[in-house]
Amino acid sequence: MSNTVLALLANHQEWQLVQNDHSLIPDLIEESLRFDSPVLSLMRRVCTDTEIAGVKLPADDFVFPLLGSANHDASQFSDPKRFWVGRKSRAYLSLGSGIHFCLGAQLVRLQARIAFEEIFSTFENFEKADQSPLKYFDSFFFRGVENLQLNFVVKKRTSSVGILKDYRE
Numbered sequence: 001m002s003n004t005v006l007a008l009l010a011n012h013q014e015w016q017l018v019q020n021d022h023s024l025i026p027d028l029i030e031e032s033l034r035f036d037s038p039v040l041s042l043m044r045r046v047c048t049d050t051e052i053a054g055v056k057l058p059a060d061d062f063v064f065p066l067l068g069s070a071n072h073d074a075s076q077f078s079d080p081k082r083f084w085v086g087r088k089s090r091a092y093l094s095l096g097s098g099i100h101f102c103l104g105a106q107l108v109r110l111q112a113r114i115a116f117e118e119i120f121s122t123f124e125n126f127e128k129a130d131q132s133p134l135k136y137f138d139s140f141f142f143r144g145v146e147n148l149q150l151n152f153v154v155k156k157r158t159s160s161v162g163i164l165k166d167y168r169e
């Protein structure tokens with residue numbers, strides 16, 4: 001959630017786009033997962049001697065695939081440094097892949113969608129509360145800020161409270 005808010009703060013046009021059209025929230029979440037992956041790396045033990053891209057990997061070695069880096073691979077994503085809600089490629093690896101693909105993936109997407117629908121319906125004019133540097137978790141595997149304080153304006157409600165919507169789909 002915080003990685004997404006930070007990406008939006010740095011990309012005001014994308015913020016306006018989603019603010020004006022909430023049907024783009026699922027695309028916002030997908031692009032945020034790619035752009036600033038909360039899980040940066042995995043760990044794998046090599047079972048048998050093998051070779052990947054010309055690099056020999058002896059059995060019992062450990063490998064740390066960098067998901068965050070793969071998500072910015074220019075051969076998979078055009079203009080990978082750009083935070084772009086309209087991006088169509090979903091080839092990112094932030095939720096893993098194969099048999100260990102994240103079991104919580106749909107829950108994460110649903111939670112984030114509900115949260116951002118509420119945020120965009122309730123608040124506007126976000127900005128960082130102060131200009132002090134962000135402190136990221138001290139972790140090789142996870143990426144996120146320890147604390148993100150924001151100033152915002154509460155919008156006037158024109159419709160019923162969104163949380164009563166039916167999210168079962």
Ligand code: HEM
Nearest residue numbers: 038039042094095096097099100101102103104105107108
């Ligand atoms: C944004 C939030 C999340 C991210 C970025 C994320 C990312 C990942 C990644 C990269 C993997 C693959 C691990 C590997 O291959 O070694 C994974 C696995 C897994 N995730 Fe998530 N996850 C998230 C939230 C959740 C939630 C909310 C749940 C449960 C409610 C969950 C449950 C699991 C489980 C059980 C696995 C292991 C699946 C397996 O080994 O077969 N995750 N997740």
